[in-house]
Amino acid sequence: MAQSIKLEVVTPERPVFSAEVAEVQFPTATRGYYGVLPGHTPVMTEVGDGLLYYIQEGQKHWLTVFGGFAEVGPDRVTVLARESETMDMLDLERAEASRQRALKLLKEAVTEKDLANAQAKLDASLIRLQAAGHPAGHGF
Amino acid sequence: MASLQDIRRRIRSVKNTQQVTKAMKMISAVKLRKSQERLVALRPYAGKMLEVVRRVVGRIRGDVEIQPGPAAQAFLSPREEKRIRMVFVASDKGLCGGFNANVAKAATAFVKECTSEIVHLDVVGKRAVEWAKKQKLTPAKEYLNIPLVGFQRVVTEISESAAAQYHAGEIDALYIVYNYFNSAVAQTPTVTRVFPMEVDRRGEDRNATEVSHLLEPDPNTVLETLLPRFVETELLRNLLESSASEHGARMAAMDKASSNAGEMISKLTLTMNKIRQAGITNQIIEIVSGANA
Numbered sequence: 001m002a003q004s005i006k007l008e009v010v011t012p013e014r015p016v017f018s019a020e021v022a023e024v025q026f027p028t029a030t031r032g033y034y035g036v037l038p039g040h041t042p043v044m045t046e047v048g049d050g051l052l053y054y055i056q057e058g059q060k061h062w063l064t065v066f067g068g069f070a071e072v073g074p075d076r077v078t079v080l081a082r083e084s085e086t087m088d089m090l091d092l093e094r095a096e097a098s099r100q101r102a103l104k105l106l107k108e109a110v111t112e113k114d115l116a117n118a119q120a121k122l123d124a125s126l127i128r129l130q131a132a133g134h135p136a137g138h139g140f
Numbered sequence: 141m142a143s144l145q146d147i148r149r150r151i152r153s154v155k156n157t158q159q160v161t162k163a164m165k166m167i168s169a170v171k172l173r174k175s176q177e178r179l180v181a182l183r184p185y186a187g188k189m190l191e192v193v194r195r196v197v198g199r200i201r202g203d204v205e206i207q208p209g210p211a212a213q214a215f216l217s218p219r220e221e222k223r224i225r226m227v228f229v230a231s232d233k234g235l236c237g238g239f240n241a242n243v244a245k246a247a248t249a250f251v252k253e254c255t256s257e258i259v260h261l262d263v264v265g266k267r268a269v270e271w272a273k274k275q276k277l278t279p280a281k282e283y284l285n286i287p288l289v290g291f292q293r294v295v296t297e298i299s300e301s302a303a304a305q306y307h308a309g310e311i312d313a314l315y316i317v318y319n320y321f322n323s324a325v326a327q328t329p330t331v332t333r334v335f336p337m338e339v340d341r342r343g344e345d346r347n348a349t350e351v352s353h354l355l356e357p358d359p360n361t362v363l364e365t366l367l368p369r370f371v372e373t374e375l376l377r378n379l380l381e382s383s384a385s386e387h388g389a390r391m392a393a394m395d396k397a398s399s400n401a402g403e404m405i406s407k408l409t410l411t412m413n414k415i416r417q418a419g420i421t422n423q424i425i426e427i428v429s430g431a432n433a
Contacts, residue, residue: 008188010184010185010188011185012181012182012185012292012373012376013178013181013182014181015181015184015185028356029365030356030357030361031356031357041354042353042354043353043354043355043356044192044195044196044353044354044355044356044362045355045356045357045362046361046362046365068369069192069365069366069369071191071192071195071353078188078192080185080188080189080192080369
């Protein structure tokens with residue numbers, strides 16, 4: 001039985017994260033959060049937007065993930081994310097600015113499509129702020 | 141024979157041209173590096189994507205209980221190709237050697253030999269638009285002056301609509317014609333079928349020993365969402381290949397142009413010196429013969 005999981009997160013832009021971890025939890029598009037421990041049965045599923053956490057040496061760490069796929073095996077979790085950031089890559093100021101912009105867009109939105117776009121932008125910025133422990137993110 | 145002043149003017153003009161070509165070469169080198177970096181960064185993602193697709197396809201093929209949906213057919217049992225969609229990628233600017241001419245030749249040959257009907261044509265780059273005009277084809281969509289960061293948007297647009305067309309039965313295959321990036325100095329015009337995709341059966345044997353995957357929420361939904369993502373990745377890779385090739389080709393062309401200009405300058409300088417010397421000799425002869433008389 002595998003003792004640890006190799007977590008790999010890659011995006012089209014760059015490989016984001018790769019390390020041996022003890023536990024992973026990630027958001028799926030359709031079925032809420034998915035927790036994975038070593039020895040998990042192989043699963044393939046679509047990833048939603050939100051926060052992924054992994055436990056490494058007893059410490060909980062967070063990553064943001066936005067869409068994509070996850071492949072789970074007994075000793076590995078591979079996440080093919082559309083976008084993803086580690087805490088170091090996050091730009092708080094940009095996320096805050098993007099939240100403000102999204103709020104403004106949301107007010108001005110006329111069509112359904114505008115509304116959905118603005119809401120998606122707002123959600124994305126809130127996820128990033130929440131990841132960084134920013135007060136604005138906690139209302140999410 | 142040209143006068144001394146004419147030649148001097150000529151040298152000055154060639155020198156100016158050389159400066160321009162040298163600058164263009166330098167710019168292309170920087171752009172080439174950027175495109176290449178993106179290409180290298182995409183590789184792990186594209187590799188993993190292919191692996192995942194293989195696993196899912198292997199799983200579906202190995203399980204008779206799963207009824208493959210329309211998306212699964214794209215991977216498993218391609219239908220007869222009657223109508224196809226084609227993407228042609230060239231550059232926006234010229235001065236890059238045979239880059240556009242070669243890929244256009246490949247595209248023309250493909251259009252001529254292709255037995256199925258091209259129902260949808262996307263062109264990327266101004267030169268591609270010109271090619272389409274010459275071929276009397278009407279592109280459904282033209283993508284002009286796309287910066288490196290805009291590629292993602294373009295490929296998302298194409299792949300989403302291509303997948304939708306496949307589902308609706310409007311197209312049976314998606315082809316892309318572009319320049320494959322061999323190295324900074326060599327490009328190969330390439331025609332590739334992006335999907336339906338031929339899944340390598342050798343890859344499956346290796347995975348057959350593993351426990352097969354649960355596909356959540358169900359196999360067809362997974363494949364339906366996986367297909368556009370996979371097409372997107374492949375297209376993005378091809379666009380980046382083309383971009384890197386373009387800058388590589390331009391760099392090589394400009395390097396050649398700069399050295400040609402250098403050669404021309406040294407030849408002209410030699411002629412100029414000869415004429416100047418001939419003039420001086422004539423004058424001396426005149427003075428000497430004048431003194432003798």
